[in-house]
Structure formats: structure tokens, C-alpha cells
Amino acid sequence: MNHGAGGKAMHTLIQQLFMTAFNNPILAQQNDQACFNVPINRLAMTTDSYVISPIFFPGGNIGSLAVHGTINDLAMSGAIPLYLSVGFILEEGYPLANLKIIVDAMAKAANQANVQIITGDTKVVEKGKGDGVFINTTGIGIIDDHIKLTNQVNPGDKIIVSGYIGDHGIAVMSKRENLQFTTAIESDSAALHELTHHMFEVVPDIHCLRDPTRGGLAATLNEWAKQYQVGISIDESLIPIRAPVKGACELLGIDPLYVANEGKLVVICSADKAEILLKAMQQHPLAQDAAMIGEVIEDPDCFVQMQTSFGGTRIVDWLAGEQLPRIC
């Protein structure tokens, strides 16, 4: 408990662990806030708390996820992510050695993405009042003038997904349920801002952009359909899903369309630019398997419908909850 109490023990934790791992001049101001200049006045801000269980999973841990996830929410606005804040809520007795692995993963993910963690906070709660580690990251980024994300959609617009879906959720679920598969399934957790930067270079007036995390592809498409009062039609045979993920989903009785992703995005763009955008995406390492999976249609009921592999059509419903809790 002393590590969260505002005294010498907390000071030592901050100095030895956080200041060393996240080392940068703005953090080194050592005040309760970070001060800095931004080169562009148009900003994006986003926040996410991460409560994933288990904390360590194939392909990452809560720390790398907390950096990637918040970077991605910034990237989806066309922003270049600049700075992150981090807030830890630790359960009393959580091993400092594990915390160090998490913090190092955050530092590595931030360095790789060229973002800086500039301010932070640590709270400790009693045993049984938390669950190891919860992390909040909040990010800000700048949006360059050439970004013309419209956030408007029209019937006929095309829908592209950047690669295989369901990897993150199934990787976490496998670890949680202690399932063994012949082929290892790893989380796709990755920072997508370089991919989005590349996409906006090619098509500045992308219509919509979102990363299908909690609730998966199905939730993202349903949110859009409802928000823009349109229908969406997708084709099951065009949606990239790895065979082991498909197998695991069958085993677990869950639908991959609802499974969280942490390194994928979905984009809507006008029909005349869809092929150009798709080709550009496929040239990027994080979207080699991008695929055009459907289009926006007129529909007063705002349904998401899918042509199934068997030739029929089904509604991809918006679930009340989710099959997989605490996936991020």
C-alpha cells in the first residue's frame, strides 16, 4: 500500500521504475502535470482503461496493449500520436517484478511508435479490491491539414478490413481457458498509426475509420449503421479469418465477427477509391491481408447483413453484451 501513498516509497517507485523506463525530457519535469508545445493546433484526444485478464497473453501484455490501443484510437482520427499519460491502479501485493515487465513493454511499444509517456499516476488498492493491474492510457495527437476524414457515408461506399480478424480475442481466451491448439494463436496487438498515415497519403478523404476492438467487427459495423442511418452488407467468404481462429471459435461456440482485435482497422471509402486504397494498404506490413468485404446500402432498419458461405443471408445482430469479457 505504501507505493501508492504519496510518500517516500512512492517517490522511489516513480524514480526507479517509471522515470527510468519512460525517460524523456517532458516527463523529467517531475511535476504533477507535463507541459509542452504542439506544432499544430488541431488535436485528437482519447482515453482507455485496460482491465484485460490474463495480464500476460500470447503476443503481448496489458502494457503493450495499453500503448497500442490508445495510439490506435488516435490514429483512427488521422492523428499522429504524440503523447500518452498513464495511470496505474495496482492491487496490493502485486509483484514488482511483473510490474517491471509491464512497464518495460509499455516503454518499448511507445518507443517503437515514436510516442512519449509524459505524465502518470499510481494508485494502490487493498488485496481483493482490484485484480493485479489496471492501466489507463490517455493520448493526444496532432491532425495534419491534409487529413480530410469526412465521417460521412453514402450508399455504395466500400468497406475494407485490414487483415485477419479475431486473433487478439482468441489468443487471450486460449490463455484464459488454458486451451492448447496445434497452431499457436497470437494477439495482433500493434500500433496502426503508420498504416493510417500511409492510407491518408493515398486517399485523404477516407469516409470512416475505426479499430474493431471490444465487440469485434460486428460491433463496429453496427455502430456505423446506427450512427449514419444506413445498412451494411458484407460477404462472409471475403472476411479474412485464420483457420486456427475459425477452429477455436467453433470449439468455444463463439462467432469470430464478435471477437476483439487490437491490430486491425475497418475503413469505409467511396467506391471509386476503394481499389486504390486496398492496394496501398496491402503494401503495408500491417495490412498485407487487407480485403474488401462489403458495402454500404440503403436500409431504414440500419441492419448489418451478411451473405453466408452457404448462399443465404443473415442479420449480423448487435449483441447486448459480449461473449468475451475483459478482453482489453
Added chain:
Amino acid sequence: MNHGAGGKAMHTLIQQLFMTAFNNPILAQQNDQACFNVPINRLAMTTDSYVISPIFFPGGNIGSLAVHGTINDLAMSGAIPLYLSVGFILEEGYPLANLKIIVDAMAKAANQANVQIITGDTKVVEKGKGDGVFINTTGIGIIDDHIKLTNQVNPGDKIIVSGYIGDHGIAVMSKRENLQFTTAIESDSAALHELTHHMFEVVPDIHCLRDPTRGGLAATLNEWAKQYQVGISIDESLIPIRAPVKGACELLGIDPLYVANEGKLVVICSADKAEILLKAMQQHPLAQDAAMIGEVIEDPDCFVQMQTSFGGTRIVDWLAGEQLPRIC
């Protein structure tokens, strides 16, 4: 659990509770990030997670505290707070009626302080893996050119506290321990940015400014002494402490210097401007009881020392932990 699962239940919660309470055009973008322009390029950013127990206490609740606390961390840099993000971690089964009271308190506190809550996130964890509600707020503000906070101190500089200390911690502790006092003690939780704005108008080159929250006045003074490699000398008889707070501290066996405040600040300024600053502060409703309590001295040991009311001198040590956990 469904309220945190990314599906329809979460959407409904967001629409009916958060969007209504925090209503503003930036939040209404309804994306995973908020986009906006800032009028000034010099920014401050701060983050805090709030895990206070109990969630409701005399003078406020976790919601108002989460708004005030983060506004204050911005204000201590001379920033005008503009925008907040909010991240909720809810324990499964926490009553929605209570959440509504908390959210309404946040909205009211934000409105009063003229800041907007522009982006948010909600996670739900299983019963026994959290403790009702944890809230992270992260804030950004702009720092006007006329703010010349030096963040440097010199021996001879004066130290001013903006009013009675210990109210917040003792109010929370009384509620937690179910103590009854003849005089009700309420938290001092308040947004201090208008007070700091007023202070910088009068003395633009304030040397240091901080709000003594966790660890109280003693932690703030010790942090400064260590950070700037100086000693600090204060006079016990000059420190404003309400009689009931003093009494409660004696009863509980704790030292008011270490008790958290949420509506007070401590400031260091040059000796020649101290009287002017003190007078200006006393004209503001939130610092009517401001007092000059001591000064910066040369001391290679970087001790905080106090002239006691009995005429002696004692070291105000930097505690390893704190007497009062989960006070904010």
C-alpha cells in the same frame, strides 16, 4: 458485465447516461477519440486515477473529486483547463442509480469550472475484482504567454498555503470510520484554476505551485526540498488548521501535516512579492484564509523543519507511506 462489453447495452449506457450528462459538441462526435482545435500551442497534460473509499463523503463524491483533482493539477502549471477525458472501471453489480449521481456530480463540477468532458471509456470487471467505481480523468489545458512559472527556488523565498489544511482527509476518514464530531468536517474539494489565474495576474513569475493532496503539506514540502536541493523552514503556529480537524487528528493519532487536501495549494515566491501575492490570494473566496507559513533556507540535508508551538524545532519527515490510504 454487459455494460462494459462493447455491445448494445454499453451503447445504451453511453447514450442515456454519459452523453446526456456531459453533453457538448466535441463529445457528440461519438468516435473513439475527440478532435478539437486549441487556441494556444503551449499545453499542459495531467492524469489521475481516483480510488477513494468511501465513494461518497461529506463535501463531495468520487465524481466531483475526479474533476476537481485533475483541474487542479493543470492549474498548478498556470494552465487554463480546457478538456477532460474520463475512464470508468466499474465493479459488476454497482448500482446504476449511484453511478448516475457520480456522473451528475462530474457534469456539475465540469460546468462550474468551464471545462468539457470530451471523450471517455467504460470497463466493467467481475464482482470482487474492483471496488464499486474507479475513475481516471486526464486533462489538457493551455498555458498563456504571460505565465512565467519558474520552477526554481532560492533561499529566502517565502511559502504560502492557501487556507486550512487537512479538511479533505479528515472528512473522508470520519465517514470511513463512522466518527461523529460536534462540528461537521467537510472535504475542501474545489477547482483552483480561477484562484491560480488570479495569482498569476498579480505575480506572473511564481516560483513553485502545487496542491498538497496525497501525503499532505509535508509530502509537498519534502518533494520540493529534495527536487531543488534546499531546506524548508515552517512555523507551526502559522499553519491554518481548523479546531475540529486538529481535534480529529488527535483522536485518530495522525498528524494534520500529512493529511490530504483537495482544494488547497502551496506556493513559493520571491520574498519581495510574497506580501502582494498573499493579499491578492486573501481576496479570492477560495483563499481567504491564506497564510505565509515559512521560507526556503540553505540546507545540504534538504530537511523540512518546523518551529513547534512549544518553541522547539522538529524535522517534518518524509513518511515512507501514508497514514490514510485511498484518500483520493
